[in-house]
Amino acid sequence: MRESEIIELFLKHLRKQGDLPLGDDAGAIRLGDEWLVATNDMLVRKTDVPDIMTPEQVGFKAVTMNVSDVAAMGARPIGFLFSLGVPADVEGSYLEGIAEGIGKALEFYNVPVISADTNEADDLIIDGIALGKTRKLLTRSGAGAGELVCVTGDIGRALAGLLAWKRNLEISERTKKALYEKLLEPRARVEEGVELSGVASAAVDISDGLSKELHLLAEMSGVGIEVDAEKLPIRREVFEAAELLGVDPVEIALASGEEFEIVFTVPERVLKGLKIDCTAIGRTFEGSGVYITTGEKRQEMPLLGWEHLEKGVKGKYRTLFR
């Protein structure tokens, strides 16, 4: 079964939903005049973890991916929970590394652990859960026409790093370090999400690649999106890797998942006042569809990215490149 089929099957039976219907980075329920935001994301070692990741990096990332979803809703994280699935033959040092990584991440994000559970399982699994709160919720559906589309930080390094590793690319240590940093030690944009809460009209974090997130945002907001390829914040290390790979760096940037950057829309006048590291990459317009312009050429943006459980594809690192 494809992931989309599984989701559809469950949605059919889950009639009781929160105050915000399913479909955003996180769910939310009203608590007085605030929103309680909650999200969960499971990490399966075999399919989600490249071999080069240390257990500390795995543990840290299990927190990051959930905190990022909370931040993309404009909420400040207030608690973390996790369930472990532990194979009987797991090495104690690997588990300890995961514990260290989770502990470091909780200190980095200043979030307490509220509850934890361990179980025997065939796979090593960390199911992380983050809770957050905010007065003003940021969703994927709030974008209006004529607004700017922006993204925090830079994009593409996670996938470029993965490909550089898989293809054993000959790149300088400096380039490798820059790419691996994003692949192995991504950080959630917590302060950015909190600051955007009051001012952005819509937001989403990049879990499945910019192209997929833009398509979702356009569809859920009922607007079209036009992106200028030349404005995408792509670092030179991604260009370097792309050249060696013989692929378009823009495609890498659009397909690269688990970047944990925040994509958001704002009215133009608001952008100047923002104190966060971000780049305007395009605009929303009345209509539908997602387009990308490269020089004179305007075309529909291809839907790049991966879908878990896709037939015949093991794991989630499926992109157009394999």
Next chain:
Amino acid sequence: MRESEIIELFLKHLRKQGDLPLGDDAGAIRLGDEWLVATNDMLVRKTDVPDIMTPEQVGFKAVTMNVSDVAAMGARPIGFLFSLGVPADVEGSYLEGIAEGIGKALEFYNVPVISADTNEADDLIIDGIALGKTRKLLTRSGAGAGELVCVTGDIGRALAGLLAWKRNLEISERTKKALYEKLLEPRARVEEGVELSGVASAAVDISDGLSKELHLLAEMSGVGIEVDAEKLPIRREVFEAAELLGVDPVEIALASGEEFEIVFTVPERVLKGLKIDCTAIGRTFEGSGVYITTGEKRQEMPLLGWEHLEKGVKGKYRTLFR
């Protein structure tokens, strides 16, 4: 690694904890003048699910086990989240059954689903998370000396049912139905937990068997507990199965896990005013240890139950009976 070793290893690294330290049925953080309660519990098909359970029952139970932990803290459940681990070859009808079960449970407990996630994994896994809120938290550490120890409903049917099934006992359909009802379709004591919130001094739900929960409660509250075996609410169907098995029905009642009844302590004067179905089974005293009296004989209560990942034992259905 034993579960206790894994927990110890993680506790060493998880210095940032919630407003209530780890160790209760659920965690909690303060939100204004209320407590937000959160818990998570993973269900692994291979080790946690007897073959006779239908997928609907599995889905329902994934909600029940989490809602029960929230209720045992005196909190009303306000939201549910879940992560699925799905093997590539799972039957669609099995998954649909699980979806139905979760959906029915959400309606039964009147709780909305807030967030859900699916992933490929080797095992079929449901990691459920429940959130709740309360003004007054019930913990395992609040019992005072000289109070009554009580339990809701009856105990022992879950394990008696499991043994009846495993040993293929020759019992009447009526007895089987009574035992299987508790084994396959246990229900969380939500209203009981909410009512106890204001009046009980300590509470815990029976996940790992009454004996283990009583030991925890005694230790964390710093009191001793004395139980009268003859007062244990054991139904005649458990006696029936115990006789055929050639074991002591009291041992079954003490070891039976996933009963989801609530064990609590209250001052004697409070008990009369309670409008819930419960039985006083013993008393707390100044001191330590857990004792059980049968007629004239008083002895230390053995620590019955199971521990996941115990060396050489697959799964969690480890009791003194196998």
